Amino acid sequence: MSTMDNREPKKDKPYQIVIDQVKKEILTGNLKPGDRLPGEREMAEQLGISRNSVREGLRILENMGVTTSQHGAGHYVSLCFDEPMTETLSLIYTMKGLVRDDLTQFRYCLEREAMYLAMSNASERQKRQIEEHLDALLRAQTEKDRYVHDMALHMTLIEASGNDYLITAYRALTNVIEYYIPVFRGKIIEGMKSNDKLEDAHRTLVMGVMNGDLSLGLEGLDRHFEYIRLFQ
Amino acid sequence: MSTMDNREPKKDKPYQIVIDQVKKEILTGNLKPGDRLPGEREMAEQLGISRNSVREGLRILENMGVTTSQHGAGHYVSLCFDEPMTETLSLIYTMKGLVRDDLTQFRYCLEREAMYLAMSNASERQKRQIEEHLDALLRAQTEKDRYVHDMALHMTLIEASGNDYLITAYRALTNVIEYYIPVFRGKIIEGMKSNDKLEDAHRTLVMGVMNGDLSLGLEGLDRHFEYIRLFQ
DNA sequence: AGAAATTTGTTCGTATGTATA
DNA sequence: TTATACATACGAACAAATTTC
Numbered sequence: 001m002s003t004m005d006n007r008e009p010k011k012d013k014p015y016q017i018v019i020d021q022v023k024k025e026i027l028t029g030n031l032k033p034g035d036r037l038p039g040e041r042e043m044a045e046q047l048g049i050s051r052n053s054v055r056e057g058l059r060i061l062e063n064m065g066v067t068t069s070q071h072g073a074g075h076y077v078s079l080c081f082d083e084p085m086t087e088t089l090s091l092i093y094t095m096k097g098l099v100r101d102d103l104t105q106f107r108y109c110l111e112r113e114a115m116y117l118a119m120s121n122a123s124e125r126q127k128r129q130i131e132e133h134l135d136a137l138l139r140a141q142t143e144k145d146r147y148v149h150d151m152a153l154h155m156t157l158i159e160a161s162g163n164d165y166l167i168t169a170y171r172a173l174t175n176v177i178e179y180y181i182p183v184f185r186g187k188i189i190e191g192m193k194s195n196d197k198l199e200d201a202h203r204t205l206v207m208g209v210m211n212g213d214l215s216l217g218l219e220g221l222d223r224h225f226e227y228i229r230l231f232q
Numbered sequence: 233m234s235t236m237d238n239r240e241p242k243k244d245k246p247y248q249i250v251i252d253q254v255k256k257e258i259l260t261g262n263l264k265p266g267d268r269l270p271g272e273r274e275m276a277e278q279l280g281i282s283r284n285s286v287r288e289g290l291r292i293l294e295n296m297g298v299t300t301s302q303h304g305a306g307h308y309v310s311l312c313f314d315e316p317m318t319e320t321l322s323l324i325y326t327m328k329g330l331v332r333d334d335l336t337q338f339r340y341c342l343e344r345e346a347m348y349l350a351m352s353n354a355s356e357r358q359k360r361q362i363e364e365h366l367d368a369l370l371r372a373q374t375e376k377d378r379y380v381h382d383m384a385l386h387m388t389l390i391e392a393s394g395n396d397y398l399i400t401a402y403r404a405l406t407n408v409i410e411y412y413i414p415v416f417r418g419k420i421i422e423g424m425k426s427n428d429k430l431e432d433a434h435r436t437l438v439m440g441v442m443n444g445d446l447s448l449g450l451e452g453l454d455r456h457f458e459y460i461r462l463f464q
Numbered sequence: 465a466g467a468a469a470t471t472t473g474t475t476c477g478t479a480t481g482t483a484t485a
Numbered sequence: 486t487t488a489t490a491c492a493t494a495c496g497a498a499c500a501a502a503t504t505t506c
Contacts, residue, residue: 014494015291026327039471050495052284055472059247059288060295064320066327071472072502081324099396105349106397113341164328165338169401246474271491282475287492303492304482 014049018057021047022066026077037067037075103173108225110170111154114161115217118209122160127210129156134206138199153202157209198227246281250289253279254298258309269299269307295320321404335405340457342402343386346393347449350441354392359442361388366438370431385434389441430459 012020021043025031037043040058044051058075061067065081118126133153140146151174158170201223208217244252253275257263269275272290276283290307293299297316301307350358365385372378383406390402433455440449 023323041471044495052287052496053494055284056288056291059292063292063295064323066323069472070503072470073504074471081327102395102397105345105395106401109341109345109398113337117337163334163338164331165325165334165405166341168324168328169338173397273491284476285474301492302483304490305484306491 014047014053015057015060017047017049018043018054019061022057022061026066031077033077033079035077036073037077039074098176103176104225104228107170107173108221110166110173111157111221111225112218114158114163114166114170115205115208115221116214117161117163117166118157119212119214119217121162122209126156126160130160130206130209134202137202150202153206157205160209195227198224201227246279246285247289247292249279249281250275250286251293254289254293258298263309265309265311267309269309271306318400318403318407321400322407325404325408330408335408336457336460339402339405340453342398342405343389343453343457344450346390346395346398346402347437347440347453348446349393349395349398350389351444351446351449353394354441358388358392362392362438362441366434369434382434385438389437392441427459430456433459 022031022037031037037058038046040051040054044054047054058067058069062069062075065078067075068078069075122130130153133149133156137146137149137153140149155170155174158167161167201220203220205217205220205224208214208220254263254269263269269290270278272283272286276286279286290299290301294301294307295316297310297313299307300310354362362385365381365388369378369381369385372381387402387406390399393399433452435452437449437452437456440446440452
């Protein structure tokens with residue numbers, strides 16, 4: 001038998017080799033979203049590991065949202081990265097114990113920054129969308145409708161910031177609210193009942209965005225969260 | 233109790249069965265941090281799937297930070313969850329395309345909120361740590377030392393906020409800087425050269441934290457990032 | 465349309481290094 | 486030291502889905 005290929009201090013686990021390899025190919029631009037990865041057997045031979053190990057690595061990448069697998073076809077680089085990530089996030093959050101106040105505080109922090117950035121980065125289309133969601137929100141008859149348009153309004157504001165890090169973080173946050181703490185959502189909806197104070201906060205907030213008036217927008221935001229904090 | 237969101241009557245993949253099972257055991261309190269999982273063979277037989285499938289599932293759980301594996305011993309429920317998550321987060325961030333300005337802007341946003349929260353949440357120990365890092369930073373002789381203590385100072389401030397969501401997001405950000413863009417780090421270090429303006433910003437920032445003076449702390453923070461933005 | 469080739473999905477068997485009693 | 490249980494890793498085989506000719 002040949003001598004052990006005693007490489008280095010670091011004995012990388014086989015599946016980690018796969019992960020690092022794919023990461024590298026993506027980061028160097030060699031692999032782009034939508035591209036197909038080499039076959040499992042090919043990677044196994046190329047990296048000098050077994051197919052089972054390749055599969056372990058690919059499963060992890062898939063779970064991280066980096067790749068997707070298609071039975072009979074192959075593995076592909078994902079087009080959208082943030083969906084499965086929120087699953088990981090939410091599990092961790094759940095295990096660490098959700099702190100509702102902290103979640104709201106963090107959400108406020110993100111929206112505040114978004115308001116600031118939106119002043120210079122919001123497109124006309126986004127401004128229009130925000131206004132439309134406000135209209136729909138004010139006209140909404142059911143609590144569910146109010147919830148939907150409220151969320152959409154805030155999400156559009158976040159997107160108008162143009163900052164991907166901020167957008168990703170906010171998406172993960174709302175996902176946690178949406179899928180993992182129905183109680184939380186219920187309380188929000190409960191507090192969403194037609195209410196002058198809340199409606200006024202939204203109007204002020206949107207007016208600030210439309211007119212490029214930062215302090216007005218922030219005032220609306222503050223009033224909004226002031227109200228939210230009452231219901232938690 | 234309504235269980236997992238089975239949107240479709242979809243036949244669960246074998247490795248997903250493992251993940252769901254372990255999740256369930258943990259969430260019901262049947263498995264606690266530090267506990268040992270059943271052996272791979274045992275789980276395979278119990279769940280009616282193969283060992284390789286069990287392994288794929290366990291690898292994913294390990295990657296999510298839920299479990300750890302020990303060669304020859306077994307799989308255990310993790311005691312600390314957030315490290316692998318920040319790795320996932322940072323990878324996703326990187327994949328989405330790095331925009332240096334956006335990264336700095338987001339970092340500022342988080343630190344600003346942390347400053348606000350630290351005013352009421354920082355422990356005496358954390359305050360002392362921040363002061364110590366400032367001292368070490370001012371006395372540092374090498375650029376690397378300056379970088380280390382600079383990072384540590386800011387990280388302690390973030391931790392002093394007491395908000396886990398914020399802390400997690402910031403960890404992911406610094407991870408991106410540390411591991412994925414050495415160029416970025418290089419520029420930061422370059423801008424770190426002994427400089428009165430930067431030192432003063434740090435002093436002001438820390439003084440604000442120590443004295444519970446929010447506006448002073450924010451002023452230091454603003455000056456700090458003003459300086460950072462010059463070097464990017 | 466249909467058959468063959470390709471690829472992922474899943475399983476079993478086996479060998480090896482490690483931890484523990 | 487020995488024995489046992491365990492994770493690690495590899496290779497081969499077949500099933501199922503997809504692509505290709």
